[in-house]
Amino acid sequence: MEFNLFEDFPTVSKKDWIQLATKDLKGKDFEQTLVSETLDGIKIFPFYTKEDLNFTAGLLPYQHQINPNPGIPGISRRYWSNIISANGKEEKLINKELIMALQQGADAIYLQMEGNENLDLLLKDIVLPYIKIYIGPKSNKPYEIIRKFIEWVKIQNIATEELHGGIIWDGIGACLIEKNDLLNIAVEVKGLMDLLSPFPNFCAISIGSSQYHDAGATMVQELAYSLAGYIELLERLYDMGIEWESIFKKTLLHASAGSQFFEELCKLRAFKILFHQLAQLYNVKLDPEKIPLFTETSRWTKSRWDIHTNMLRNTSEAMSALLGGSHALWVRPHIEPLGIGNDFSKRMALNISNILKEESYLDKVLDPVAGSFFLENLTLSIFEKVKSELEQIELQGGWWKLYVSNIIQEKVKDSRLIRQNKVLRGETTKIGVNKFPGDTEEIRSPEKVIEESWQLLPSWETFLFEKENSKKS
Known part of the structure; x- marks a missing residue:
């Protein structure tokens, strides 16, 4: 009984x-x-109480839709790729770093490429079918870079279905750094789509909310502007003869996770839901658990003061990324704000993901936040705000029109200034900066970044505080 x-x-x-x-x-x-x-x-x-879940019934189908079943007995259901990044021209040295990282827990590579790299040296003894590889082109004309990479893949006799990963390049968002034309972007993306069509597990397009994040945008601005740019590209590609389904299935989401733990977690969940529902509007059926999400820890939240505190921020951000449904995680080295790198910082970056998996067991529960009264409501609130903002963007003529008139840039810069002033006035607490500052005697004032009215360049939350309080050069 x-x-x-x-x-x-x-x-x-x-x-x-x-x-x-x-x-x-x-x-x-x-x-x-x-x-x-x-x-x-x-x-x-x-x-929040159970009553609050009454408002989130529409999110119920997305609970526990984080990862596809790995299909291998004994492997945890919750799986993500631990990324090591490579950037530079010394191929032999980078190759040694990559192999060491792969032996220490990494299982994905993010190559930032110019196109003239010697891939035989760079990827020597690295077996691509067993890892994921992401390519970040250092150009607004990535087709030639990817073409050379695919030619090398074919020479290695790698089966088309064994190449996993994608391109980390949002041609629309890239216009905020280097001017380009919408037609040129569409032509470049169409070329990538044609080139990569034989590779079912390698994405040709990315939706980059990360650029807005690192420029100081709010959560809603990040998602709304990146998705609005994607919609602009969708229409152009369709006019060029590419079917909606082909475009959506070749797309990955690229985001940054900031330090507002719960908000960032829900932002990523909302990102995936918004993309899934956008596909439905175009009559494209996607499996929510197979929508790829590449997440990196934030540049915006880091500081050059008390540099080791950045490791704590990285840990919080990595947890948000994983609980938010990321398939691939890149933890940026904590000393990156100083413009340098070393073996210790790279090892610590890798270890954050390793520890969250091997010691914190975040891979043992598929969707730990599903059904949370608070987090389901916060996800829905972000979703509805972004949806409303997208509708407003479309009513105003779309992303490109707002970009040309500098409206997007001005709104993000306004948000950036508000957030930086909050740190300067102490309204936002930054440990090691405006609260319990470390030794700053040798820290120089940051150099002034020249940003055109049409640009949105990366910045950081503590910029104004550091400018006011660092040692003058």
């Missing part, structure tokens, strides 16, 4: 809890005292 241990207790509604909290506040306003608000105007309550 089963007993309901709670049947003797009265049911308490959310309204009852709010009334009790209001009583304890002794005259203070509940919302003004206990309800916070993000820069996007999303309200975050001090508590």
Whole structure:
């Protein structure tokens, strides 16, 4: 016989809890005292109850849709790729670093390429069918770079289905750094689509919200502007004869995870849901668990002060990325803001992902946040805000029109300035910077970055504080 241990207790509604909290506040306003608000105007309550899930029924189909089944007995259901990045011209030295990293827990490579690399040296003794490889072209004309890479792949007799990964290049977003023409971008992407069509597991297009993030955008701006740019590209590619389904199935999501743990986690979940529902609008059926998400830890949140504190930020951001549904994780070295790198920082970056898997067991539970009263509501709030912003962008003529008129750039720069001033005034706490600062005697004031009105260049949250408080050059 089963007993309901709670049947003797009265049911308490959310309204009852709010009334009790209001009583304890002794005259203070509940919302003004206990309800916070993000820069996007999303309200975050001090508590959530089961009643709040009534509003999130539309998200139910996405719960536990994080990863495809690996299909190998004994492997954890929750799987992600641990990425090591390679950037430079000393192919033999980089090759040794890559092999060592692959022996120490990495299982994916992110190559930032110019196109003149000697791949025989760079990828010597690296067996691509057993890892994922992502290519970041250092050019707004990536076709030639990828063509040379694919030619090398064919020479290695790698089967088309054994090449896993994709291109980390958003041609639309790249216009915010280097001017380009929409038609030229579409032609370049069509060439990539044709080139990579025989490779079912290698993506030819990426939607890059990371660039907006590193320029200081809010969560909603990140997702709305990156998806709006993708919609602009979709229409052009369709006019060039490429079917919607082919485009969507060759696309990966590229994002950065910041230090606002719960908000960033829900941002990534919302990103995948938005992409899935966008595909449905074009009558394309996608499996949510197979939508690839490449996430890197944030450049925006890091500081050149108390540099080792960046390792803590990386850890929080990596957890947000994994709980948010990332398939591939790149933890950037913590000393990167100083413009240098060393073996220790690269090893620590790799170890964060290793520890989260091997010691924290984040790979043992498929979707730990599914059904959370708070996180499901926050995901829905971000989703609805981004959807509303996308509708406004379309009403104003689309991404390209807003880009040409500098509206996107101005809005992101406004957000950047607000956030940097919050650090400068101490309203946003940055440990090691405006709270418990370390030894800053030798830290020089950051150099002024020349940014044109049409550009959105990477910055960092503590820029104004460092400018005011660092040693003058």
